[in-house]
Amino acid sequence: MRNIRLLAALGKINSFQRAAHAALALSNSQLSVVVIGCTGQVGRALMSQLRESGRVLGTSKPGVKIEGLSDLRLDLRVTCLARQSGMIFNYDGIDINTMDELFGADSEQLEACDLFEISRLMNEDFNGNQVVIDCSDSQLVADMYPRFMASGINVITANKKAGAGPAELYESCKKSQKLAQWYYETTGPGSGLPVLSTIKDMMQSGDSVRCVEGIFSGTLSSLVNSVAAGTPLSEALRKAHRDGLCEPDPRDDLTGLDVRRKVVVLARELGFQMEMSDVECEPLLPEELQAWEPQTGDDAPPLIEQLVEALKPYDQRFADKVAAAGADNKVLTPLAVVDVESKSASFRLTPLEKTNRLTLATENDNIISITSSRYSPQPLIVQGPGAGADITASGLFADLLHLSRTLVEWTIPQIE
Numbered sequence: 001m002r003n004i005r006l007l008a009a010l011g012k013i014n015s016f017q018r019a020a021h022a023a024l025a026l027s028n029s030q031l032s033v034v035v036i037g038c039t040g041q042v043g044r045a046l047m048s049q050l051r052e053s054g055r056v057l058g059t060s061k062p063g064v065k066i067e068g069l070s071d072l073r074l075d076l077r078v079t080c081l082a083r084q085s086g087m088i089f090n091y092d093g094i095d096i097n098t099m100d101e102l103f104g105a106d107s108e109q110l111e112a113c114d115l116f117e118i119s120r121l122m123n124e125d126f127n128g129n130q131v132v133i134d135c136s137d138s139q140l141v142a143d144m145y146p147r148f149m150a151s152g153i154n155v156i157t158a159n160k161k162a163g164a165g166p167a168e169l170y171e172s173c174k175k176s177q178k179l180a181q182w183y184y185e186t187t188g189p190g191s192g193l194p195v196l197s198t199i200k201d202m203m204q205s206g207d208s209v210r211c212v213e214g215i216f217s218g219t220l221s222s223l224v225n226s227v228a229a230g231t232p233l234s235e236a237l238r239k240a241h242r243d244g245l246c247e248p249d250p251r252d253d254l255t256g257l258d259v260r261r262k263v264v265v266l267a268r269e270l271g272f273q274m275e276m277s278d279v280e281c282e283p284l285l286p287e288e289l290q291a292w293e294p295q296t297g298d299d300a301p302p303l304i305e306q307l308v309e310a311l312k313p314y315d316q317r318f319a320d321k322v323a324a325a326g327a328d329n330k331v332l333t334p335l336a337v338v339d340v341e342s343k344s345a346s347f348r349l350t351p352l353e354k355t356n357r358l359t360l361a362t363e364n365d366n367i368i369s370i371t372s373s374r375y376s377p378q379p380l381i382v383q384g385p386g387a388g389a390d391i392t393a394s395g396l397f398a399d400l401l402h403l404s405r406t407l408v409e410w411t412i413p414q415i416e
Contacts, residue, residue, distance in 0.1 A: 037136030045393035058093030149176035164261035183399035192395030218364035218387025254285035282348035
């Protein structure tokens with residue numbers, strides 16, 4: 001039997017030992033995790049789910065390991081938590097139960113958030129299994145994806161500004177996938193529902209997708225359903241915002257901007273070039289409010305309250321539109337359509353026959369209909385909640401598990 005002897009600097013022995021054990025599968029593989037936007041609604045929901053999983057090393061009072069994960073030989077180590085106002089980095093892992101204290105006003109560990117510094121620190125990590133989870137809606141973070149992936153750092157994101165952004169950024173991200181993985185399921189029409197991955201599997205198995213249509217926004221689904229039940233649009237928006245269903249700027253929901261981004265992500269996944277300007281759009285926001293801007297300043301009311309007040313004069317107009325569809329035995333539906341054969345895409349409020357399965361959305365459901373060579377004339381239907389921090393975080397966690405399984409598959413078998 002041959003022995004291999006390696007020398008390590010005295011101060012690096014613990015890190016050296018962890019790296020050697022991980023490489024030789026003497027312990028579970030480890031995945032170094034960076035969470036950007038950790039204190040936002042989605043970020044907090046994700047951190048809660050990570051705690052509950054019992055898979056995060058270095059965390060006090062860990063959760064009970066989920067039974068379905070018992071066969072996954074991989075542990076998570078959160079090495080960086082970041083938000084716009086600051087970040088914390090620790091190669092040995094961060095106790096995510098103390099996140100609020102770490103980001104407190106008197107925290108001595110908080111550093112200025114620097115995305116390039118995060119990239120540098122990750123490149124110096126002994127662990128080659130690394131991932132950035134982007135819970136923000138920042139263009140600056142999205143612009144960093146190619147740099148991260150070029151360094152072998154995987155990216156999981158709920159941020160649509162790369163997938164639906166300028167074609168150059170999107171293409172750069174796709175090219176960088178040769179070096180690392182880019183998961184963006186939650187940026188597509190299903191939010192947390194497995195729509196993009198389902199379509200990818202269909203196409204890779206030889207199926208040909210012809211059309212994808214449906215309700216791509218759980219927020220708009222909630223608004224239209226609430227108005228149909230008798231709630232004014234302005235009050236429905238206030239409730240949706242209170243329930244955490246809206247985009248950070250609710251105007252992105254009402255103008256159709258959020259749906260258009262999802263449409264572009266989907267269209268590009270289906271293989272044709274598309275920019276935001278190519279998507280025909282009929283917004284819920286009244287034409288008179290298209291150029292509306294909120295008051296700003298320390299004394300200004302919250303944006304949502306200003307927007308609710310601005311909408312109130314138009315409540316009846318929208319209610320009449322919903323009622324007119326009902327009187328015609330139809331359901332007004334916030335319908336997005338991506339037609340592969342004509343390479344066109346649109347979003348508009350469309351009256352659909354009540355027999356149409358796309359009218360069966362309840363509360364904040366998304367319903368996506370996929371028509372293909374195999375699923376025709378009966379399309380494949382994916383339906384479920386499509387808005388909310390917990391739903392989005394669940395989609396991110398699912399992508400994290402997909403990545404983890406990929407990494408474990410490439411791990412050297414455990415030495416007994």
